[in-house]
Amino acid sequence: MAPSYKIALAQLHPKPLSPAKNFEKATSFIRDAAAEGCHLVVLPEYHLTSWAPDEPGFKASCADSFTYIQRYQDLAKELSICIIPGTIIVSEGESLQNNAYFISGNGEIVAQYQKKNLWHPERHHLVSSTHEPHKAFDSPLGRMGLLVCWDLAFPEAFRELVADGAQIICVPSFWTMRDVSDEGYALNPDGEALFLNSTVITRAFENTCAIVFVNAGGPPEKGEETNFAGLSQVGVPHIGSLGRLGPAEGMSIVNLDMNVLRIAEENYKGSFI
Incomplete structure (x- = not known):
């Protein structure tokens, strides 16, 4: 019998340049997820600082990144819950990296991923x-991957x-x-x-x-x-979207x-060619 995992989708609204307040809110969501018996809680990209690269204090707001990573490790260990703390901007010399982490329930960082495909405004600020x-990695929920x-x-x-x-x-x-541009937005608000609803489900089916x-x-x-899109969800083949939120x-x-994935693989036979 394939296992079943309880996953919390924590769709936070990050306040710009306010890592302490955003961390406090994230902690509340994580504690609620742990109380519900979740195996994993996932936070959004830029959840500590929001995306405000042109603000004078933006880079300074990223200065304590490693401290927050450690605090998430301590929280994961305390609550015995796996945490993907969205992404955290890390300073490497003069450069900024947008990194995602998988923290296991024992507080160990078992995977790290630096965003590869940057949206064009990000290319002026991030590496x-x-x-x-x-690369995939082994986790308490099986073999997993991180993208951003x-x-x-x-x-x-x-x-x-x-x-x-x-x-x-x-x-x-x-x-x-x-x-998108004003011209693109005018075509369809x-x-x-x-894009999001279609692509999440397509990726689940095609893989x-x-x-x-x-x-x-x-x-x-x-x-x-x-103007925030929201729409956090889990896409799976055969069924489609699970737990989709609004904006x-x-x-x-x-x-x-995970039995759904076994059934899909038996039907589509496409994942392991």
Whole structure:
């Protein structure tokens, strides 16, 4: 019998340049997920600082990155829960890296991934992992992979991870409805939502794997009136979307039955060629 995992999608609304406040909110979500018996909680990209690279204090707000990573390790160990703390911006000399981590329930960092495919405004501020191969890793939830946001648009990234044995691929994101030109937005104001919902499910079907997509959400007090896309969800073949959220901040808990992936592989026979 294939295992089932309980995964919390923590769709936070990060306040710009406020890592302490954002960490406090993230901690609350993680504690709630642990109380619900979740095996894994996933946070969005840029969840500590938001994405505000042109603000004068942006780089300074990233200075304590390693301290926060350690605090997440301590929290994972305390609660015996695996944590993907979205992404955390790390300073390497004059450069900034956008890194995702998988922290096991014993507090150990078992995987790290530096975002490869940068959205074009990011290229002025961040360093890409360029030609580094995508590698899967062993976790308490089985063989997994990490990607970040715009990586979602590159099917070859998923194929590389699946070829390395990944059955669950987690994609922390910071994706808004206005990440396009005015001309593109005018074609369809819901175009980015269409992109996300379509692509998450497509990646799940074409790779017979589970896609855990966790995006930033809008301010809870504004409800649906926000430019944040949200739409955090788990995509699986045969079924489609599990636990999909709207655009506002919130948390969804999904039961991921790995038996679904076995059935999909038996039907489609595409993951391990």
